Amino acid sequence: MKSMSKITLQLQRCARDITNMSQQAVNGVSHRGRVLTLDSMNPNVKRVEYAVRGPIVQRAVQIEKELKEGAKKPFTEVIKANIGDAHAMGQKPITFFRQVLALCSYPALLEDSKFPEDAKQRARRILEACGGHSIGAYSASQGIECIRQDVARYIEKRDGGIPSNPDNIYLSTGASDAIVTILKLLVCGEGRDRTGVMISIPQYPLYSAALADLGAVQINYYLDEDNCWSLNITELRRALSAAREHCNPRVLCIINPGNPTGQVQSRQCIEDVIRFAKEEHLFLMADEVYQDNVYAEGCQFHSFKKVLFEMGPEYSNTVEMASFHSTSKCYMGECGFRGGYMEVINLDPEVKAQLIKLVSVRLCPPVPGQALLDLVVNPPQPDEPSYATFMKERTAVLSALAEKARLTEQIFNTVPGITCNPVQGAMYTFPRITLPQKAIDKAKELGLVPDMFYCMRLLDEEGICLVPGSGFGQREGTYHFRMTILPPTEKLKVVLQKIREFQLRFTQEFS
Amino acid sequence: MWNMKQLEYGALARRANQIKKELRQGVRRPYKEVIDVFQGDLHRAGMKPLTFVRQVLAACVYPPLINSSNLPLDVRQRAQEELGRCVGGSVGSYSAAPGIPEIIHSISEFIKRRDGGIPSHPENIYISPGSQWSISNILNVLVNREASPRTGVLIPVPCHNKTVLSITQLGAVAVPYYLSEEQGWALQVEELQRAHESAKGVCNPVALYVINPGNPAGYVQSQKSVLEVIRFAWEKRLFLLVDELYQDCVYGENCEFVSYKRALSEMGPPFSGTVELASFHSVSKGFSGECGLRAGYVELVNLDPAVMKHIHTLFSKDACSPVLGQIALNLMTDPPKPGDPSYLLYKQEIEQIRTVLVHSVKKVHEVVNSLPGFSCPPIEGGLFAFPRLHLTPKAIQKAKELGLQPDTFYCTRLLEEGGVFTGPGWEYGQKEGTYHIRYNTSRALFKVHH
Numbered sequence: 014m015k016s017m018s019k020i021t022l023q024l025q026r027c028a029r030d031i032t033n034m035s036q037q038a039v040n041g042v043s044h045r046g047r048v049l050t051l052d053s054m055n056p057n058v059k060r061v062e063y064a065v066r067g068p069i070v071q072r073a074v075q076i077e078k079e080l081k082e083g084a085k086k087p088f089t090e091v092i093k094a095n096i097g098d099a100h101a102m103g104q105k106p107i108t109f110f111r112q113v114l115a116l117c118s119y120p121a122l123l124e125d126s127k128f129p130e131d132a133k134q135r136a137r138r139i140l141e142a143c144g145g146h147s148i149g150a151y152s153a154s155q156g157i158e159c160i161r162q163d164v165a166r167y168i169e170k171r172d173g174g175i176p177s178n179p180d181n182i183y184l185s186t187g188a189s190d191a192i193v194t195i196l197k198l199l200v201c202g203e204g205r206d207r208t209g210v211m212i213s214i215p216q217y218p219l220y221s222a223a224l225a226d227l228g229a230v231q232i233n234y235y236l237d238e239d240n241c242w243s244l245n246i247t248e249l250r251r252a253l254s255a256a257r258e259h260c261n262p263r264v265l266c267i268i269n270p271g272n273p274t275g276q277v278q279s280r281q282c283i284e285d286v287i288r289f290a291k292e293e294h295l296f297l298m299a300d301e302v303y304q305d306n307v308y309a310e311g312c313q314f315h316s317f318k319k320v321l322f323e324m325g326p327e328y329s330n331t332v333e334m335a336s337f338h339s340t341s342k343c344y345m346g347e348c349g350f351r352g353g354y355m356e357v358i359n360l361d362p363e364v365k366a367q368l369i370k371l372v373s374v375r376l377c378p379p380v381p382g383q384a385l386l387d388l389v390v391n392p393p394q395p396d397e398p399s400y401a402t403f404m405k406e407r408t409a410v411l412s413a414l415a416e417k418a419r420l421t422e423q424i425f426n427t428v429p430g431i432t433c434n435p436v437q438g439a440m441y442t443f444p445r446i447t448l449p450q451k452a453i454d455k456a457k458e459l460g461l462v463p464d465m466f467y468c469m470r471l472l473d474e475e476g477i478c479l480v481p482g483s484g485f486g487q488r489e490g491t492y493h494f495r496m497t498i499l500p501p502t503e504k505l506k507v508v509l510q511k512i513r514e515f516q517l518r519f520t521q522e523f524s
Numbered sequence: 525m526w527n528m529k530q531l532e533y534g535a536l537a538r539r540a541n542q543i544k545k546e547l548r549q550g551v552r553r554p555y556k557e558v559i560d561v562f563q564g565d566l567h568r569a570g571m572k573p574l575t576f577v578r579q580v581l582a583a584c585v586y587p588p589l590i591n592s593s594n595l596p597l598d599v600r601q602r603a604q605e606e607l608g609r610c611v612g613g614s615v616g617s618y619s620a621a622p623g624i625p626e627i628i629h630s631i632s633e634f635i636k637r638r639d640g641g642i643p644s645h646p647e648n649i650y651i652s653p654g655s656q657w658s659i660s661n662i663l664n665v666l667v668n669r670e671a672s673p674r675t676g677v678l679i680p681v682p683c684h685n686k687t688v689l690s691i692t693q694l695g696a697v698a699v700p701y702y703l704s705e706e707q708g709w710a711l712q713v714e715e716l717q718r719a720h721e722s723a724k725g726v727c728n729p730v731a732l733y734v735i736n737p738g739n740p741a742g743y744v745q746s747q748k749s750v751l752e753v754i755r756f757a758w759e760k761r762l763f764l765l766v767d768e769l770y771q772d773c774v775y776g777e778n779c780e781f782v783s784y785k786r787a788l789s790e791m792g793p794p795f796s797g798t799v800e801l802a803s804f805h806s807v808s809k810g811f812s813g814e815c816g817l818r819a820g821y822v823e824l825v826n827l828d829p830a831v832m833k834h835i836h837t838l839f840s841k842d843a844c845s846p847v848l849g850q851i852a853l854n855l856m857t858d859p860p861k862p863g864d865p866s867y868l869l870y871k872q873e874i875e876q877i878r879t880v881l882v883h884s885v886k887k888v889h890e891v892v893n894s895l896p897g898f899s900c901p902p903i904e905g906g907l908f909a910f911p912r913l914h915l916t917p918k919a920i921q922k923a924k925e926l927g928l929q930p931d932t933f934y935c936t937r938l939l940e941e942g943g944v945f946t947g948p949g950w951e952y953g954q955k956e957g958t959y960h961i962r963y964n965t966s967r968a969l970f971k972v973h974h
Contacts (some may be wrong), residue, residue: 048666048730048763048800051830055668058834063841066621074620100614115586118848119578125594144560144568149814151565153541186653186818189843197693222841228669347616349847351653351818369534374689375656379846380816381585 060225064218064484069468073478088476094496095478097440099346102499107406109399110388117148117384131397139384148380154373156184160387164354167390172319184354186378188302188339191355193223195335199264200229209260215485217272230260241434242274246285265295270303270438273485273495277312277438283320297334305343308415309437334358340385344410352382417498417505424509428516446492452523464492475511540945555943561964562945564907566813569967574873576866577855584615596865606851615847621840623651627854634857639786648824651845655806655820660690661838662802666731667694676727682952684739697727708901709741713752731763737770737905740952740962744779744905750787764801772810775882776904801825807852811874819849888965913959931959
């Protein structure tokens with residue numbers, strides 16, 4: 014092995030030779046402009062924004078830095094209620110899942126008597142399906158076959174026996190990856206023929222970011238804030254016919270349970286949406302990552318697939334659809350594993366071939382995420398040793414979330430200037446804030462959108478990081494923020510209290 | 525040359541899977557298992573994961589193991605450190621979009637050490653789920669679909685097809701430059717020149733994609749070659765995309781991996797301050813071989829700060845890379861040191877892998893060149909052999925009759941009759957009238973096969 018300094022010398026000598034050869038050329042050439050500039054770059058990328066990790070978060074990180082360096086502030090920590098990250102807020106992982114994943118990571122632990130037998134069995138099965146018995150080997154691009162089979166069985170069980178074909182299951186790097194992949198397949202055309210994609214307002218900004226990136230036309234349909242953020246078909250029709258003037262609408266996206274709004278769509282509503290999609294020949298994208306997060310009395314998760322098939326062959330044989338799920342939310346909260354899948358229904362076989370090619374470019378989804386997904390769809394059964402603990406942990410997480418959802422709605426609705434719809438599901442609240450005109454003017458003066466101004470002030474004064482409603486979309490002249498209900502109950506109570514105090518102060522200041 | 529729409533593409537892989545299934549179900553064939561040497565997958569080829577890495581990952585996944593006396597002290601301490609950097613102390617939380625800050629810092633230190641002290645700035649580093657993810661993100665920024673003429677990217681022939689797929693999917697044009705098989709797949713500047721010229725009137729080349737060490741061709745660029753390419757990129761105003769995944773897989777005597785970053789810096793001004801460079805590395809190859817964990821990084825040099833802001837947003841919308849993969853990346857760039865309890869075993873395992881890889885490559889080269897109808901230049905680096913198939917006119921004719929590319933025909937027969945799954949040369953690109961196959965060399969000695 015040559016020493017480092019020898020390599021440097023050689024390089025320098027070589028470099029001198031080469032640069033000397035071109036000295037004349039260099040002398041004659043003016044300063045070389047950059048290849049990649051704001052002007053030359055992909056204009057679509059310039060339009061991409063992602064509020065959840067946007068400017069307010071950057072400010073929060075800055076404040077955290079200052080706190081670490083000893084700066085004195087009216088708070089000792091920044092509470093990051095901006096991102097749907099349960100573990101970040103102290104939620105504990107499910108023991109069984111982590112045991113199996115540890116066994117998969119370091120199979121020597123299979124000899125360790127401290128791990129339960131059902132965990133070992135699952136680990137062995139997963140490792141058997143991996144190349145070289147290692148989670149470090151590539152899997153097939155579509156995902157490990159036996160895991161896709163398990164996912165299909167889970168879907169069948171969930172949907173009352175309606176068959177699910179493992180070939181229609183595509184494992185992915187989180188649900189976001191699958192959502193973007195489907196959009197890539199669907200977006201095409203130029204000018205007036207450019208693909209239009211319908212998305213709810215408010216929406217989870219991955220959709221607007223992906224649509225901007227792909228140069229698709231975003232078609233907004235407004236959820237009804239006065240009616241618990243419900244979806245009206247009349248509003249869908251309005252949005253669609255307006256859009257037909259300037260683009261080719263082909264896709265309808267729906268998030269159920271909703272993000273940021275938390276509404277859980279009724280079965281009737283889902284039927285209406287499916288009927289609408291069939292009538293208007295739209296591809297349905299059903300984002301169902303919060304399917305286990307349903308809290309409100311009288312609310313129930315109905316999968317789009319189930320409703321579609323229960324509507325009979327006229328619909329189930331024709332409506333093209335993709336539903337998405339992930340390991341990031343529900344009771345697992347394992348965002349960092351990037352596990353997810355989509356199930357595609359009635360996809361044209363030639364398009365499927367293109368889909369396989371698309372997913373092969375990034376080789377395969379992370380295998381630990383695939384393994385985790387396998388456990389989520391194949392959890393401990395009543396006759397297995399880990400069942401009791403598993404159910405206890407799962408129930409604890411979901412009931413805590415339900416309690417926090419209720420608490421949040423209750424407290425926010427006692428604050429003058431804040432109105433809050435029931436948090437029927439998901440992990441967020443999206444309350445409406447009434448801003449005094451003087452505050453709106455001040456915001457404009459500072460070049461800020463009014464709810465961004467509000468949230469920045471809240472961050473600076475109370476150390477609470479929320480995302481302004483403008484990042485998700487809202488009706489003109491209305492302002493909101495999105496807050497997660499993830500902090501532990503006691504902390505959440507403190508957060509709600511501080512927001513109440515801030516709201517009163519803020520209103521007072523700008524009255 | 526790259527017939528993306530051809531149904532053939534991936535057909536061999538599907539057939540290999542089908543045969544694997546049949547064998548599992550007990551169907552009789554002239555072999556008991558399919559030897560899969562198609563991908564650069566070291567674990568699949570039989571390489572064992574590094575013990576230290578897997579112990580740390582297990583303890584991170586299941587923190588009660590941190591108190592287990594069955595694990596070495598440094599493993600437990602390291603897991604504790606890694607978890608301390610995860611939000612909420614869990615590998616299940618999202619990390620910052622570019623990656624866990626301490627890990628990015630560690631990567632920048634690794635790059636600095638590797639490059640003889642040349643600084644590497646953490647804000648120029650982004651971690652992604654595998655290197656192809658960041659390659660396609662950077663290509664996405666480079667390719668202006670509204671531009672006329674279309675954006676062009678120079679790519680080597682032969683080339684693994686993932687990047688080419690990304691280029692064509694973005695609506696850009698892949699402009700081939702041929703590596704010289706007679707010169708051990710060397711990259712010749714005259715050929716770069718020719719390729720660049722050929723783009724006139726067809727597209728606007730903005731970037732030059734280089735793979736060093738090569739894939740599938742197993743060359744390692746000389747220092748002189750690296751410097752020549754940088755100068756060429758400077759002269760022709762090309763953004764350099766350098767795939768350096770196999771930097772730890774260098775076997776040829778008198779061969780040395782020279783990073784483009786280092787070479788660029790050593791060239792001094794005007795090159796060092798102006799040539800825009802993106803270098804890619806990952807945890808998938810080398811001694812880690814952890815392809816399934818999906819973790820890679822890109823280091824960006826000399827990019828416009830305004831463009832960097834948009835790159836940051838682009839990576840943000842992807843959430844973050846899998847945290848386990850990020851930790852594996854950290855363990856790769858900051859491994860056990862002499863004196864650490866795990867160091868001896870770690871060193872031993874690395875040496876073992878290195879020995880096997882070097883021997884495999886030698887063996888493959890010997891065997892291949894001893895077979896009639898095959899020829900293969902010395903394999904200096906990387907994980908593949910890309911031998912030339914000298915097919916008889918009869919074989920070529922038969923292939924044409926079946927509607928197959930001649931090398932696909934050969935690979936199909938090799939799969940059906942011999943149970944060996946290899947990659948046909950046409951999928952990587954080759955000079956008209958020549959045929960090749962790609963074969964993962966590491967399988968030769970990790971596992972015993974017939």
